[in-house]
Amino acid sequence: MKAQQIFAVMVKELRQMARDRMTVAMMLGIPTLQLLLFGYAINLDVRNLPAAVADLSGTSGSRALTQDLFATGVIRPVAGVRTPQELQTLLRKGEIKIGIVIPSDFERRRIDGREALQVIVDGSDTSVQATARQLAQMPLDGRGPSRLQGQISVLPLYNPERRSAVNVVPGLIGVILTMTLVMFTAMAIVREKERGNLELLITTPVSSGELMVGKVLPYIGVGLVQTTVVLLLGVWLFKVPINGSLWGVYGAAMLLIVANLTLGLLVSTAASTQFQAMQMAFFLFLPSILLSGFMFPFDGMPWVAQWIAEVLPLTHFVRLIRGVVLRGASLLELWPDVLALLAFTVVMMSLAILRFHKRLD
Known part of the structure; x- marks a missing residue:
């Protein structure tokens, strides 16, 4: 082995890498993206959880307690309710994460040392359960030196055993569908280019829209099979x-499947090779899994990260699938996330059709 020949091959490889703009962008972009996500967006200290209080007492002490609860910064008021039943409805819809019930005899319970406050938690997110227990241990009362520690009960709904699998498995459906379908579809058009099959398509009367839809349909079945496998296991x-x-489960899965496929089609119109398509798919997959609320608490992220997450289809699917599977909600009750996925699909499909040109170059 001659050092000069090895050096020549190395220089050739470096030049080839430098000419591939996508590879250079991935080498610099992926570590930068990971640093920004883990440094700024990922925050395990959950704050500003959406909450509501059912104050059945209506006394000055209960109102002071409510002010103390919101002053902690752990929860924020998002709705006004009158009964515990209204709290459970909001929890099932996913509009709040924590519901607080102050009983009508709050003052008597507080004096007697009995349970004086109940915190109802959306147990479909285990991080919220942990935060609620911390909230129950804070020195609260609003009446001076006395404290309610030991008089606050925490009621976790939907996952009282706090099993991580109950929280992870539904969201894992979305992660698998995002990881596989975006990549498969991103490579679909590029594969036609590399194999020269577009020459045959040029001579056909198939329009851009028809070609896109025809590429998407087979993978819908693939996505439904993957959903079934994860559910059964x-x-x-x-x-x-x-x-x-x-x-409801398969309806939510279908919404994500179509959204991911249209995103993959858009990627395929921007990539020149299958390797580039895989790189771009991975670049999209990284923020999706980290910002969607699947791994890390969504409410702990800064507002900029939350705004970015709202654009990602996996974020809305995680809310849908946990709402349907764990909380027993219907898709109609979760309509904001349904509309978000439908809008994402329409926009991505329109952009893909506009960018696609049925030609060899």
Whole structure:
């Protein structure tokens, strides 16, 4: 082996890498993106959880307690309710994460040392459960030196055993669908270019829209099969309960499948090779899994990261699937996230059709 020849091959490889702008962008972009995400966006200290209080007492002490609760910064008021039943409705819809019930005999309970406050938690997110328990241990009263520690009960709904599998498995459906379908579809058009199959398509009357839809349809079946496999294994191996309807589960999965496929098609119109398509798909996958609320608490992220996450389809699917599977909600009750996925699909498909040109170059 001659050092000069090895050096010549190395220089050639470096020049080839430098000419590939996508590879250079990935080498610099991926570590930069990871640093920004983990440094700024990922925050395990959950704050500003959406909450509501059902004050059945209506006394000065209960009102002072409510002010103390919101002053902690752990929760923020988002709705006014009158009864515990209204709290549970908001929890099922995902509009709040924590519901607080102050009983009508709050003052008597506080004096007697009995349970004087109940914190109802959306247990479909284990990080919220931990935050609620911390809230219950804070020195609260609003009446001077006395404290309510030991008089606050925490009621976790939907996952009282705090099993991580119950929280992870539903969201894992979305992660798998995002990881596979975006990549598969991103490579679809590029594969046609590399294999020269577009020459045949040029001579056909197939329009850009028809070609795109034809590319998407087979992968819908693939996505539904993946959804079924994860559901069956989740129920069989991890005893994950399905509290909602299967129609709701597959409806939410279908929304994400189509959204991911249209995103993959858009990527395929921007990539020149299958390797570039894979690189771009991975670049999109990284923020999706980190910002969607699947791994890290969404409410702990800064508002900029939350704004970016709202654009990602996985964020809305995680809310949908946990709402249907764990909280027993219907898709109609979760309509904001349904509309978000539909809007994302329409925009991505329109952009993909506009960018695609049925030509060899």
